[in-house]
Amino acid sequence: MHLNFSLKANNFWLNVDMQIPDLINNVRELDDFMTTPSDSLVETVRKMPGDLLILGAGGKMGISLAILAKRASNEAGLDKRIIAVSRFSNKAAQAELTAAKVETIACDLMDESEIQALPDVENVVYMVGMKFGSSGQEAETWGVNTFLPGVVAQRFRDSRMVSLSTGNVYPLTTVSSGGCKETSPVGPIGEYAQSALGRERILEYFSRKNQSPGAIIRLNYAIDLRYGVLLDVAQRVYHQQAIDLTMGHANVIWQGDANAMVLQAFDHTRTPPFVLNVTGREIVSIREVANQFGEFFKRKPIFRGSEAGSALISDASLCHELLGPPSVTLNQMVRWVAHWVKTDGPTLAKPTHFETRDGKF
Secondary structure, eight states, X not given: OOOSOOOOHHHHHHHHHTTOOSOOOSHHHHHHHHTOOOHHHXXXXXXXXXXXXXXXXXXXXXXXXXXXXHHHHHHTTOOOOEEEEEOOOSHHHHHHHHHTXXXXXXOOTXXXXXXXXXXXXXXXXXXXXXXXXXXXXXXXXXXXXXXXXXXXXXXXXXXXXXXXXXXXGSOOEEGGGTOXXXXXXXXXXXXXXXXXXXXXXXXXXXXXXXXXXXXXEEEOOEEBTTBSHHHHHHHHHHTTOEEEOSSOEEOOEEHHHHHHHHHHGGGGOBSSOEEEEEOOSSXXXXXXXXXXXXXXXXXXXXXXXXXXXXXXXXXXXXXHHHHOOOSSOHHHHHHHHXXXXXXXXXXXXXXXXXXXXXXXX
C-alpha cells in the first residue's frame, strides 16, 4: 500500500538499514518490533551487573520495556532475572509478561510491607506515577508521586535506579527557544507537575544521603500506535473533530526508542542522579501533522483557536549525543499512525490531553 507522505530518500534508506518496517499492520507486529533490542542496548544489558526490577511495570510503557530488557538479556547470551512489579489488576498484562519469560510479582506499592518483601536487585527502573485523574485527587497524587518514591529509595538504597519523570516539570517556553534543556529552570504548572518535581527532589535527597547512583528521565510523549499525541490528532482528523491549536507544538518519541533510552541510562547513573530529557529531535507542529493526516485520509482538518507562542517542549540534544538519535523518524510515526487509524487498529482509549495548558489532568 502506498501512502501519500513524502519521506526523504536518506530517511527511507536509513529505515531499510535499521530493519524498520514500512507499515505495522497488527498488534503482533507492533509488539515484536517495539521489543526488538538494538545492538547498543544488548551491549548495555551485557555490561549491567546483576538483575533488573521494574516497579510499575503494568502501565503503558512498562510491559514493552520489561520484554525489551528480557530479549536484550537473551541476545547478550545471559539469563538475567527481569522482574516486573505491579498490582496487575490487568491479568492479561501479567500473562503477556509471563509468556515472555519475565518474572512477575503482584504488589501494592502503597503498602510499605509489600515493598520491603520485594527481592534485593542491583538495578531498578522506577515507573510509578499518577497523572490522569489527579485533579480532584490531589492528596493521592502527592502520595503516589512524592511520598512513595522516598519509601522505594530507602528500600533500594544499595541499587542503581533509573526513574521516570516528565517534561511537565518545566514551564511553558517559547517555541523559538528550541525547548528546555536539563539545565533550564523548572517551573511546574499544576499539582500533577508540582508533585512530579517533588518526586525528583525526594529521589535526589535519598541519592545524596545514601550515595545511591541514579538517573532521572524527563520524558515527553512516548508514541505507541495504540495511544499518544499523534493518535489523538489522527483520530480527530479522521472523525472530523476539532483540534485545539492553543498548545500548538509538542515533542514525541517512538516508545521503543524511549524504552531503550531508559535502559541505556543505566550506563550514566551517578550521585546525585543524572537528569536527562528523553524525546524526539523535532518540535512537532500540531497543525502540520494534522494536515499530513488530512492528506492521507482525504479529509480537511478542523482547527479551533491558534497557536500560542509557548508550549511544553524539551530539548533532548544531550540524550541524542550520549545515547544516539531515535531510530524511528517523525515521518515514519505519522505513516504508521495514519495506516493504523485507517485500518481501524485497536487503541487503549487513553487520550494524552496534550492540549492542556493549565496543568489540570
